[in-house]
Amino acid sequence: MSGGRKTAAGRIRIIGGSLRNSRLDVPELPGLRPTPERVRETLFNWLAPVIDGARCLDLCAGTGALGVEALSRGAAGVQFVERDARAAQALRANLARLKADAGQVTALDAGLFLQGAAQPYDLVFLDPPFALDLWPALARQLEQGGWLTAQGWVYVESPRGDAPVLPPNWQLHREGQAGEVCFALYRRALPLS
Numbered sequence: 001m002s003g004g005r006k007t008a009a010g011r012i013r014i015i016g017g018s019l020r021n022s023r024l025d026v027p028e029l030p031g032l033r034p035t036p037e038r039v040r041e042t043l044f045n046w047l048a049p050v051i052d053g054a055r056c057l058d059l060c061a062g063t064g065a066l067g068v069e070a071l072s073r074g075a076a077g078v079q080f081v082e083r084d085a086r087a088a089q090a091l092r093a094n095l096a097r098l099k100a101d102a103g104q105v106t107a108l109d110a111g112l113f114l115q116g117a118a119q120p121y122d123l124v125f126l127d128p129p130f131a132l133d134l135w136p137a138l139a140r141q142l143e144q145g146g147w148l149t150a151q152g153w154v155y156v157e158s159p160r161g162d163a164p165v166l167p168p169n170w171q172l173h174r175e176g177q178a179g180e181v182c183f184a185l186y187r188r189a190l191p192l193s
Contacts, residue, residue, distance in 0.1 A: 012065055015041050017072030022098055026063050027090045034063045039178050043155060044073055046174050046185050051075055054122040059110045064091040066125040077102040083109040110138055118146035127157040135164030143167040154186045
């Protein structure tokens with residue numbers, strides 16, 4: 001979630017669940033692009049039937065707002081992956097302050113993380129830096145590397161009007177737009193052999 005043109009600093013609010021109205025401190029980093037509040041609200045309304053007890057992976061986590069929102073709403077655990085050491089440290093500090101022990105932060109490039117030993121997740125947040133066009137490569141690694149459960153969910157944020165190339169067995173469930181951002185929720189189907 002870091003990358004792009006804008007810089008965000010200050011605090012963002014968790015909008016639902018047990019951590020509702022808690023604030024995440026956001027470091028001032030070039031290109032950090034937190035998912036807007038109304039997008040998070042829409043997404044987690046979509047995810048309401050499946051978020052409780054879900055094992056989640058927040059790739060390119062940035063502020064970690066998506067993963068923390070998932071923890072707040074009952075996810076069993078969230079693995080946060082963020083390559084920027086300062087963003088990762090801020091995320092660790094936020095999780096410690098919120099006593100969100102089910103969140104774990106790895107400071108590593110998402111592509112390198114996905115080259116490691118896979119464990120399947122029920123839900124993956126895929127929101128890489130827009131300028132780097134990482135969706136096809138990361139989606140391929142997620143699909144082929146064993147990172148998704150048989151019918152896992154994948155949330156994708158991308159620039160409006162520039163749909164990323166995703167695996168053909170990821171079936172669009174819901175989508176929306178906010179400003180210059182397109183956001184979509186996909187459900188994985190088993191690939192045809």
